[in-house]
Amino acid sequence: MRYVDEYRDADVCRRYAAAITARATRAWRIMEVCGGQTHSIVRFGIDALLPPGLELLHGPGCPVCVTPLEMIDRALAIAAKPGVIFCSFGDMLRVPGTRSDLFCAKSEGADVRIVYSPLDALEIARQNQGREVVFFGVGFETTAPANAMAVREARRRGICNFSMLVSHVLVPPALSAILSSPRCRVDAFLAAGHVCTVMGMDEYRPIAARHRTPIVVTGFEPADLLQGIHMCVVQLEEGRAEVENQYARSARPEGNREAMRVVAEVFRVVPRKWRGIGDIPESGLGLRPEYAQHDAEALFNVGTISTEEPSVCISGLVLQGIEKPSACPAFGTRCTPETPLGATMVSSEGACAAYYRYRRTGS
Amino acid sequence: MTTRDFELACPAPLRHRTVQLAHGGGGRLSRELVEQIFMPAFGGAALSARHDSAVVEAPKGRIAMTTDGYVVRPLFFPGGDIGKLAVCGTINDLAMTGAAPRWLAVAFVLEEGLPMADLIRVVASMRDAARASGMEIVTGDTKVVDRGKGDGIFVTTTGVGVVPEGITIEPRAVRPGDEVLVSGDLGRHGIAVLSMREGLTITGALESDCAPLDGLVAALLSAGVVPHCLRDPTRGGLASALNEIALDAGVDIEIDEHAVPVNETVAGACELFGLDPLYVACEGRLVAFVPEEHAVAAIDVMRAHPAAPEPVRIGRVLDNAAPGRAGRVTLRSRLGTNRLLDIPAGEQLPRIC
Ligand code: SF4
Numbered sequence: 001m002r003y004v005d006e007y008r009d010a011d012v013c014r015r016y017a018a019a020i021t022a023r024a025t026r027a028w029r030i031m032e033v034c035g036g037q038t039h040s041i042v043r044f045g046i047d048a049l050l051p052p053g054l055e056l057l058h059g060p061g062c063p064v065c066v067t068p069l070e071m072i073d074r075a076l077a078i079a080a081k082p083g084v085i086f087c088s089f090g091d092m093l094r095v096p097g098t099r100s101d102l103f104c105a106k107s108e109g110a111d112v113r114i115v116y117s118p119l120d121a122l123e124i125a126r127q128n129q130g131r132e133v134v135f136f137g138v139g140f141e142t143t144a145p146a147n148a149m150a151v152r153e154a155r156r157r158g159i160c161n162f163s164m165l166v167s168h169v170l171v172p173p174a175l176s177a178i179l180s181s182p183r184c185r186v187d188a189f190l191a192a193g194h195v196c197t198v199m200g201m202d203e204y205r206p207i208a209a210r211h212r213t214p215i216v217v218t219g220f221e222p223a224d225l226l227q228g229i230h231m232c233v234v235q236l237e238e239g240r241a242e243v244e245n246q247y248a249r250s251a252r253p254e255g256n257r258e259a260m261r262v263v264a265e266v267f268r269v270v271p272r273k274w275r276g277i278g279d280i281p282e283s284g285l286g287l288r289p290e291y292a293q294h295d296a297e298a299l300f301n302v303g304t305i306s307t308e309e310p311s312v313c314i315s316g317l318v319l320q321g322i323e324k325p326s327a328c329p330a331f332g333t334r335c336t337p338e339t340p341l342g343a344t345m346v347s348s349e350g351a352c353a354a355y356y357r358y359r360r361t362g363s
Numbered sequence: 364m365t366t367r368d369f370e371l372a373c374p375a376p377l378r379h380r381t382v383q384l385a386h387g388g389g390g391r392l393s394r395e396l397v398e399q400i401f402m403p404a405f406g407g408a409a410l411s412a413r414h415d416s417a418v419v420e421a422p423k424g425r426i427a428m429t430t431d432g433y434v435v436r437p438l439f440f441p442g443g444d445i446g447k448l449a450v451c452g453t454i455n456d457l458a459m460t461g462a463a464p465r466w467l468a469v470a471f472v473l474e475e476g477l478p479m480a481d482l483i484r485v486v487a488s489m490r491d492a493a494r495a496s497g498m499e500i501v502t503g504d505t506k507v508v509d510r511g512k513g514d515g516i517f518v519t520t521t522g523v524g525v526v527p528e529g530i531t532i533e534p535r536a537v538r539p540g541d542e543v544l545v546s547g548d549l550g551r552h553g554i555a556v557l558s559m560r561e562g563l564t565i566t567g568a569l570e571s572d573c574a575p576l577d578g579l580v581a582a583l584l585s586a587g588v589v590p591h592c593l594r595d596p597t598r599g600g601l602a603s604a605l606n607e608i609a610l611d612a613g614v615d616i617e618i619d620e621h622a623v624p625v626n627e628t629v630a631g632a633c634e635l636f637g638l639d640p641l642y643v644a645c646e647g648r649l650v651a652f653v654p655e656e657h658a659v660a661a662i663d664v665m666r667a668h669p670a671a672p673e674p675v676r677i678g679r680v681l682d683n684a685a686p687g688r689a690g691r692v693t694l695r696s697r698l699g700t701n702r703l704l705d706i707p708a709g710e711q712l713p714r715i716c
Contacts, residue, residue, distance in 0.1 A: 008698075010699065013698050014698070044696050044698050045700025045702055046698070048700045049700065116561060357705045360705070
């Protein structure tokens with residue numbers, strides 16, 4: 001753990017916090033894109049170390065939160081079909097669909113299994129030839145390579161009873177969408193380090209330039225985040241808007257070429273609806289037509305799905321950094337992790353859940 | 364009879380190498396199971412009377428009683444198995460009230476097809492664990508369910524212990540100013556079981572902390588340390604244990620994150636799985652709420668006891684809980700900031716990215 005401890009060192013953090021305070025001459029608003037970063041910020045109380053006026057906005061970077069409602073409903077419909085083994089990462093199981101969630105489906109008899117990797121699901125398919133095994137392929141650029149690999153492996157090994165319900169999302173189009181909104185409050189971005197470890201940084205450069213907004217590729221530990229914030233503040237104060245890399249120990253400008261190759265081979269860019277935000281063009285990944293035989297959406301015709309979000313939930317505004325979770329009238333009362341109304345309360349990386357878990361006030 | 368003769372004697376005389384449905388049917392096979400496995404391992408005076416209930420001498424003073432069901436996959440894990448877990452768990456629940464564990468009732472739900480050798484291993488380790496704490500297994504029950512309807516073995520243990528005169532250890536006794544101590548590093552059991560279940564080879568063998576705590580509690584009491592409350596942080600880990608006590612006692616508790624002992628391997632595995640070690644289960648650790656003036660002595664006693672590998676003070680009970688308001692637990696982070704240490708919504712779920 002020495003590797004992690006180093007980035008949680010209190011002295012290092014305090015030095016960065018002091019440097020930020022010394023440097024910031026006015027109020028700036030910096031958005032951390034990734035839910036993992038939001039979680040760290042709230043967990044370690046990093047915002048409490050910042051000078052007044054420097055505000056952190058929580059971004060849309062939690063794949064659980066932004067998976068569209070109809071996709072959850074589709075997952076529920078597929079999981080309920082006889083003979084199906086539905087595999088998913090654990091944190092998707094509590095996300096509410098229109099009427100239910102995967103945990104309830106499991107308790108009602110659906111064969112829903114928690115896996116740690118899509119390759120586990122592939123193995124389940126190999127061992128259960130008579131059944132259809134469906135994996136819920138959710139996530140950003142970080143999980144796409146492993147998911148792509150599982151599909152490619154399924155085809156290579158002729159495992160025909162394995163398919164994927166793909167709901168991948170991409171980060172750069174979301175940043176563009178936020179910056180293009182008339183309600184945008186973002187002065188600078190902390191981009192998610194692990195996304196860039198896979199995809200590199202090239203896609204960020206035109207965004208930073210076009211919107212004159214600094215983007216600093218940043219890690220997840222307290223010292224990473226404070227250093228990333230410091231780098232943003234320096235750029236803002238100097239009037240620069242560039243892509244910089246705080247997370248150089250892992251992210252390289254060119255990314256991981258092998259990972260990108262397998263993603264491009266199996267997936268193509270598609271439009272995607274983001275839960276709470278709406279349609280963003282070219283913001284998702286779907287399976288290429290060559291892999292249609294492993295595409296759960298095509299294989300299981302679950303009919304038209306009509307969805308309904310609870311009207312009180314403002315998670316869309318939370319995901320765009322326009323409102324804080326505590327501004328939601330349902331926060332901590334009608335909406336809690338046990339009875340979530342929106343996905344941002346259920347996901348371990350969601351902003352509402354982070355606020356509920358670490359700084360709920362009143363009782 | 365030692366563990367060794369017991370293992371040599373079985374399963375040779377048994378007709379079946381796996382558990383059959385009829386082993387739970389109350390007939391000849393049931394009797395065979397009792398005669399050849401349970402009696403040789405557990406048999407004491409009360410059990411040997413072979414009556415419908417165990418009859419034991421009524422002790423003077425107050426008795427403590429607890430029951431718990433155990434389901435764990437895999438049945439055998441580094442540092443223990445479901446049998447040791449079921450006995451230690453019940454011993455520990457008794458010990459947390461200051462009671463000396465005395466009698467144990469054991470109920471098994473076995474899955475048809477369970478290898479007899481596995482059952483014998485589990486039974487032997489239950490016998491060893493009970494014996495080490497001076498507990499007598501006095502009564503029991505066995506049911507067999509169809510193959511596929513159980514996870515091999517489910518065990519329910521019910522324990523009775525005797526609380527020494529003048530001892531009242533309970534959440535309501537917790538007072539502002541109490542120091543919060545833990546007896547050792549946290550989360551080993553949860554991570555040992557999880558990593559074995561997920562087939563993760565963790566560098567540096569990690570064993571469950573599964574162990575009886577009655578000796579440790581007895582040592583504290585006989586040294587004159589009177590804890591206001593004791594709790595073993597099992598499911599839900601330290602965070603849940605502290606929250607339960609804060610709520611039940613109506614006090615606020617503050618913990619220093621940097622003081623909480625977590626083994627490096629456990630911390631690394633938690634990073635990997637996306638879990639927080641403060642929520643991971645222990646099976647051989649205790650949290651003690653002791654009056655400030657007893658804290659140093661408590662640490663000294665624990666340090667001298669083998670069941671407390673790393674006793675430390677991790678926080679204290681605050682004196683600002685508003686009357687009538689539910690108690691809350693805050694964590695002082697390494698960076699000096701405060702945050703809420705909440706009760707988890709359900710099981711911790713490994714995250715996506
Ligand atoms: S607190 Fe609940 S209802 Fe309100 S925005 Fe968050 S998820 Fe939606």
